[in-house]
Amino acid sequence: MKVLFTGIQPTGLLHIGNYYGAIRNWLDLQYKYDSYISVVDLHAITIEYDPKDMRDNSFELALGLFACGLDLKKTKLFIQSEVPGHAELTWIFNTITPLGELERMTQFKDKAKQHRKNVNVGLLDYPVLQAADILIYKGEIVPVGEDQVQHVEFTREVARRFNARYGDTFPECQAELTATPRVMGIDGDSKMSKSKGNFIGILESREDIWEKLAPAPTDPARVKRSDPGTPEKCNIYSYHQLATPEPELTEYVAEGCRTAGIGCLDCKRKLLENLMKVLDPIQERYATLSTKKGEVRDILDRNADVCRKVSGQTILEVKERMGLTPIWKI
Numbered sequence: 001m002k003v004l005f006t007g008i009q010p011t012g013l014l015h016i017g018n019y020y021g022a023i024r025n026w027l028d029l030q031y032k033y034d035s036y037i038s039v040v041d042l043h044a045i046t047i048e049y050d051p052k053d054m055r056d057n058s059f060e061l062a063l064g065l066f067a068c069g070l071d072l073k074k075t076k077l078f079i080q081s082e083v084p085g086h087a088e089l090t091w092i093f094n095t096i097t098p099l100g101e102l103e104r105m106t107q108f109k110d111k112a113k114q115h116r117k118n119v120n121v122g123l124l125d126y127p128v129l130q131a132a133d134i135l136i137y138k139g140e141i142v143p144v145g146e147d148q149v150q151h152v153e154f155t156r157e158v159a160r161r162f163n164a165r166y167g168d169t170f171p172e173c174q175a176e177l178t179a180t181p182r183v184m185g186i187d188g189d190s191k192m193s194k195s196k197g198n199f200i201g202i203l204e205s206r207e208d209i210w211e212k213l214a215p216a217p218t219d220p221a222r223v224k225r226s227d228p229g230t231p232e233k234c235n236i237y238s239y240h241q242l243a244t245p246e247p248e249l250t251e252y253v254a255e256g257c258r259t260a261g262i263g264c265l266d267c268k269r270k271l272l273e274n275l276m277k278v279l280d281p282i283q284e285r286y287a288t289l290s291t292k293k294g295e296v297r298d299i300l301d302r303n304a305d306v307c308r309k310v311s312g313q314t315i316l317e318v319k320e321r322m323g324l325t326p327i328w329k330i
């Protein structure tokens, strides 16, 4: 069975961009592959953060991911910093990575601009840690959103370079995208993200989501209620495509917009209704899991144990190939 690896940063709330852009894929794929999913706290510390909150944020994210439908028994969900091999392999990969390649990464350039006062070496090295995450489990399948494709390509390069220098050790991985690898924010201007505040949270209440939806921009051609619109030009319609099943999507939403049969508020109310059909069960599972935090913590501990074993094997193999292993270990 091929290995699946993916990660998510504990830097805020889970939103529907994460869900429809990536997580929904993880739910299906977890049964097809040997799946490792990591809350990547070592990545999250490359930008400013409050140490007081980090542990809780990581745990809450794990709860949220289980609530979304990750299988508590099957998928190895774990917290990255509990498995030391990731940082060790990062150091090794650093020694075969040209500096220029890291300086050219899109996410590094964006984040360096966003966090001018804190352009630390970790921010530059971020993709190398990501490559170590994937390759330490010999991951081949990496389900992510579009913004991470460059990092997965970089990981393939790292594997190739290591294999060429030290012998065949790592497989070449591939990114697996969903049908919607880039979900836009409710402002309609840029992709949905935690840092931009333009998100709809998976655990947000119906009332809070409505407060965000009601004033959100729609097709600018619909100035008056009687003006017909073009669904394809409307950001709200792009959310309907995620949450509203056929035939309602075509017959009520798209047709209603084109003929001005419905107003934008009617359309948004319908979206809220359909979105909550997806979010309500997740929120219910979240509430149940929140009463069993001890059990969830035990699962995370057991998963970290398995990860330490598997990653330890890879580290030994790598050291052996590089002439670093003490002879008694071989």
Ligand code: AMP
Pocket (backbone or CB within 6 Å): 007, 008, 009, 017, 018, 019, 020, 021, 022, 023, 143, 144, 145, 146, 147, 148, 180, 181, 182, 183, 184, 191, 192, 193
């Ligand atoms: P992050 O929250 O940045 O750690 O991202 C977790 C996963 O969600 C990654 O696979 C991202 O590619 C994906 N993701 C984040 N934001 C979006 C978005 N707006 N559209 C699609 N996928 C996203």
Ligand code: TRP
Pocket (backbone or CB within 6 Å): 005, 006, 007, 008, 009, 040, 043, 129, 130, 133, 134, 142, 143, 144, 148, 151
């Ligand atoms: N960089 C990814 C993000 O921001 C998170 C991540 C860390 C990851 N390590 C990974 C994703 C390994 C896939 C595989 O979304």
